Amino acid sequence: xATIQEKGYGHWDGxxxxxxxxxxxxxxxxxxxxxxxxxxxxxxxxxFIPAIVYLVGIYVSERLDDFRFMxxxxxxxxxxNPGYFKSYLTGDFxxxxxxxxxxxxxxxxxxDDLKFNALQLYFARPLKKKDYLLGKxxxxxxxxxxxxxxxxxxxxxxxxxxxxxxxxxTSYPWLPASIAGYSLLITAFFACYTLLLSALSKNRRYVxxxxxxxxxxxxxxxxxxxxxxxxxxxxxxxxKANIQQIGAVFFGQKPxxxxxxxxxxxxxxxxxxxxxxxxxxxxxxxxxxx
Amino acid sequence: MSIETRxxxxxxxxxxxxxxxxxxxxxxxxxxxxxxxxxKSTLLRILLGFLSPERGEGKVLGHDIRRDKASIRKLVGYMxxxxxxxxxxxxxxxxxxxxELSGMPRQEAMKRAHEVLFYAGLGESRYRLLExxxxxxxxRLKLAQALVHDPQLVFLDEPTSxxxxxxxxxxxxxxxxxxxxxxxxxxxxxxxxADIESICSYVVILNKGELAAQGRLEDLREVxxxxxxxxxxxxxxxxxxxxxxxxxxxxxxxDKILKIYMPQGVDRMEIFRAAVACxxxxxxxxxxxxxxxxxxxxxxxxx
Numbered sequence: 001x002a003t004i005q006e007k008g009y010g011h012w013d014g015x016x017x018x019x020x021x022x023x024x025x026x027x028x029x030x031x032x033x034x035x036x037x038x039x040x041x042x043x044x045x046x047x048f049i050p051a052i053v054y055l056v057g058i059y060v061s062e063r064l065d066d067f068r069f070m071x072x073x074x075x076x077x078x079x080x081n082p083g084y085f086k087s088y089l090t091g092d093f094x095x096x097x098x099x100x101x102x103x104x105x106x107x108x109x110x111x112d113d114l115k116f117n118a119l120q121l122y123f124a125r126p127l128k129k130k131d132y133l134l135g136k137x138x139x140x141x142x143x144x145x146x147x148x149x150x151x152x153x154x155x156x157x158x159x160x161x162x163x164x165x166x167x168x169x170t171s172y173p174w175l176p177a178s179i180a181g182y183s184l185l186i187t188a189f190f191a192c193y194t195l196l197l198s199a200l201s202k203n204r205r206y207v208x209x210x211x212x213x214x215x216x217x218x219x220x221x222x223x224x225x226x227x228x229x230x231x232x233x234x235x236x237x238x239x240k241a242n243i244q245q246i247g248a249v250f251f252g253q254k255p256x257x258x259x260x261x262x263x264x265x266x267x268x269x270x271x272x273x274x275x276x277x278x279x280x281x282x283x284x285x286x287x288x289x290x
Numbered sequence: 291m292s293i294e295t296r297x298x299x300x301x302x303x304x305x306x307x308x309x310x311x312x313x314x315x316x317x318x319x320x321x322x323x324x325x326x327x328x329x330k331s332t333l334l335r336i337l338l339g340f341l342s343p344e345r346g347e348g349k350v351l352g353h354d355i356r357r358d359k360a361s362i363r364k365l366v367g368y369m370x371x372x373x374x375x376x377x378x379x380x381x382x383x384x385x386x387x388x389x390e391l392s393g394m395p396r397q398e399a400m401k402r403a404h405e406v407l408f409y410a411g412l413g414e415s416r417y418r419l420l421e422x423x424x425x426x427x428x429x430r431l432k433l434a435q436a437l438v439h440d441p442q443l444v445f446l447d448e449p450t451s452x453x454x455x456x457x458x459x460x461x462x463x464x465x466x467x468x469x470x471x472x473x474x475x476x477x478x479x480x481x482x483x484a485d486i487e488s489i490c491s492y493v494v495i496l497n498k499g500e501l502a503a504q505g506r507l508e509d510l511r512e513v514x515x516x517x518x519x520x521x522x523x524x525x526x527x528x529x530x531x532x533x534x535x536x537x538x539x540x541x542x543x544x545d546k547i548l549k550i551y552m553p554q555g556v557d558r559m560e561i562f563r564a565a566v567a568c569x570x571x572x573x574x575x576x577x578x579x580x581x582x583x584x585x586x587x588x589x590x591x592x593x
Contacts, residue, residue, distance in 0.1 A: 009409045009472050012402055012440035016364050016393030025390040033378050108377070117372040121435065124338055124368035125391040126360035284340075 022127055026135025031142055034105035043104060044143075047097035051151035054088045058155055062162040080159055082172055082251040088155070089148055089182060090247035095240055098190060099215045101143045106194035107211060108204035109136045110283070115202035119283065129283055136198075137191035144190050149183035175251075182250040186243065189268045193239075196275035199282040215239055232257040235264075242267045292317060292443055292475045293337065295348035295355075300332055300341060300499075307332040308343070309499045315477070319469035321486030322479040323586055324496035330479040331371065333496070334445050337477075338368055351442055364393060367436030371447040371479075373428050375420040381407055381431055382416045385438050392439035402438055410434040410464065426457035433464065443475040444468065450485050458485075465489055483586055495586060515539075517578040518550045520561060524570030532564040549578070 019025075034040055060067045061078040071078070088094065113119050122132055156176065159168050169175070197210045222238035225231070235241035235257040245264035248255040255261055293315040300308040308329045322330045335341045337350050339359030348355040350362045376384055382403050389399030407416045410430040415423070423431065429449065436444050449465060450458040466489050469476040480486055486493060493510065495502040503510060522529065526548065530540050539551040550561060558577075565572050 009437070009468065010405065011472070012394075012398070014394065014398050016439060017395060018393065022391075025387060025396075029383070029387050036378060112377050116377060117370065117374045118376050120340070120368070120370045120372075121374050121388060122391065123340060124363055124366075124370075125388065126363045126393060127391055128360075 023131040023135030023138060026122075026132065027138040027142065030105070030109060030136065030139040034139070034143075037104050040101075040104045043097070043100050047094075047101055047147055048151075050088060050091055050094045050097075051147070051154075054084070054151070054155060055158060057084070058159050059162055062159075080168065082175055082178065083253050085152055085155065085175065085179065086247055086251035086253050089152060089179075089186075089251075090244040092240070094147060095243060098144055098147055098186075099211060101147075102140060102190060102194045103208045103211050105143055106140050107198060107208040109139060110195060110198040110279075111201055111204045111207045114199070114282070115204075123284075129280075132283065133195065133279060136195055140191040140194050141187045144187040145183055148186055149179060152179040152183065178250045178252075182247055185246065185250075185268070188272060189243070192272040192275035196271070196278050199279050232259050233263075235259055236267050239267075239271075293320075293348070293350050293477065295333075295337075296346055298333070298336060298343045298346035298348060300329075300336060300343050307499050308336070308496075310346070311496070311499070311501050312346075313494060313501070313504060315492065315494070317475050318492060319465070319476040319478065319490040321490035321493040322477060322496065323481070323483065323486055323493055324502070325481065327498075328496040329499040330481075330496055331447055332499075334368075334447055334477070334479055338363065338366065338445065364439070365442045367439065367441035367444040369432045369436040369444065369446045369449055371451060373425075374432060375423075375428065377421055379420055380417045381412055381420060381423075381434070384420060384431065385434050388435045389438040394439055399438065402440075403434075406434045406437045407431075409437070411460065425452045426454065426461075429453060429457070429461055430464075433461070437468070437474075441474065443477065446476060446478045448480055449478060450480065450482060462488055515551045515553050516558065518552060518558065518561060519574070519576040519578045520548045520550055520572060521546065521574035522548060522565065522570050523573055524568070526570070529564055529568040529570055532568060533561065536560055536564075547574070 035044075057078055058080055060071070061080050064071070064075060064078070113122070119132075123129075153176070156169070156179075160166060193214075194211060197214065198204075198207050200210070201207050219238040219240050222234050222241055225234040225237065235245070236259060241257060242264040245255045245257060245259065245261050246268065249261045255264075293313060295311055295313045298308050298311040299306075311329070311333060322333065324330050332341065336343050337348065337355060339355060339362060342356060351365050353361040353365070355362065376387070379387070382400070385403035385407055386396075386399040389402055390396055394402065404413075404416065407413055410433050412427060412430050412434060415427065420428075420431065429452070433446075433449065436446070446465065450461055453461060462485060465476060465478065468474050469489060476489075478486060478490065487507070490507065492504075492506050494504040526542075530548075533540060533550060533552075536556055537553045538556070541549040541551075543549065552558060552561075561575070562572060
């Protein structure tokens with residue numbers, strides 16, 4: 001180790017700035033850190049497989065005659081309409097990959113700060129609690145939007161390019177708003193879900209297990225109860241089922257379960273409210289034991 | 291004044307942590323002393339805006355501690371007592387990250403991070419992962435992140451805890467350099483008296499949440515008694531009683547040295563007269579300087 005004062009201390013002659021987005025350094029740094037996590041790049045790349053498949057589907061749908069030998073009666077899956085977008089955005093594999101990315105990029109967002117006492121360093125800066133939380137939530141938002149909003153917008157653009165006209169957009173003028181609305185809702189939900197669980201433990205491994213387990217067990221419990229009682233209302237227990245219900249509503253499709261969609265929305269909102277309460281309690285500059 | 295507080299009160303539930311603390315702290319290095327639970331860390335947290343006082347008011351560098359928290363945090367660097375880090379980061383990323391969060395432009399923060407890490411003695415290990423740092427290196431890192439945005443005032447909470455003697459001395463040298471030649475005001479909270487004595491010219495002593503003493507170390511040392519260290523042979527009890535009747539306070543150390551706090555106006559020859567009267571021998575007689583330890587003991591009321 002070098003001896004201290006090997007180089008002298010000089011005063012900094014710059015000026016501290018007021019950032020319009022004070023949380024942005026938190027987000028940027030956390031995203032960079034996520035890519036340094038082992039195996040993350042592999043799973044991150046894998047998460048784009050559905051997007052690539054659906055993009056190829058859009059291309060093929062415009063060249064059905066050229067690819068007829070490959071499709072062999074699967075044309076019904078290649079009808080590009082809001083249902084196609086709903087099928088992509090609420091697909092089991094995509095949601096699974098989003099959960100997986102949350103495990104890698106989101107588990108330690110708050111848990112590590114709690115474990116290594118970093119919160120006091122954040123709040124010793126001119127940073128408000130909402131800036132801190134926004135910075136952390138934006139990390140989740142970045143990955144979720146990268147898998148929902150961006151591919152869906154690209155689908156529309158490529159559909160227009162491949163078809164060479166604007167007929168698709170004129171047929172479904174509300175589709176971009178649906179994509180944006182659903183993507184933002186799902187982003188808000190995953191941000192709250194991940195941060196809630198990340199704030200509940202100081203151990204990122206436990207958090208990672210919880211992110212995975214809560215998602216899967218909620219679906220398994222739904223499957224078990226639905227199998228026994230044959231009651232669709234048990235779908236409210238499943239996070240995935242609720243997401244798919246809401247997704248169907250956003251894209252004007254029939255919800256997969258015979259349950260009023262506001263109830264599914266209420267479940268997702270309840271998770272967000274719970275997250276708000278827990279985060280407000282857990283995130284403090286200093287731990288005050290009264 | 292860099293720090294002014296008036297009648298600050300704070301409780302953790304039923305436990306009163308601070309009670310009517312009023313301070314006027316000027317420039318240079320100020321030591322915040324007190325036994326465990328005296329309220330030192332609570333005071334620092336109130337000054338930084340982590341906690342809101344129940345009563346009272348205060349200003350740090352002219353900014354109100356209730357209303358101008360953001361302004362205070364821009365001007366103040368904070369080195370917490372606990373180990374703090376962000377796992378997966380190296381020291382340069384860590385330090386520049388907190389520089390950026392303080393409001394430094396990204397490039398400037400990065401450049402400055404290198405400078406302060408060299409200054410703190412972490413130049414060669416600045417690209418190592420923080421999880422691999424030793425306790426001493428973590429202390430230096432905490433100091434570096436507190437200095438990265440070039441604050442006017444630094445709060446150091448137990449800066450030498452968990453350090454070996456060499457590491458402790460190096461951190462103390464660094465703090466002394468910051469306080470004396472860099473024009474940065476330093477408020478050090480510590481229970482290690484020697485650390486405070488070696489760095490600070492001004493001390494604040496807290497005890498049970500109340501202000502026990504504050505002032506320049508020299509002024510506080512100018513006490514109204516003289517301290518003598520005496521070694522005797524014979525029965526010390528009547529000797530002690532005789533001196534106590536003259537208003538002296540006596541303490542016996544582990545190595546059987548009697549510390550005699552003699553009030554002003556009492557002739558030191560009284561010690562010898564008492565020895566003669568009690569039939570004991572005085573084997574050693576030293577006029578001692580009152581240490582911060584004596585001052586501290588007197589202020590907090592412990593022998």
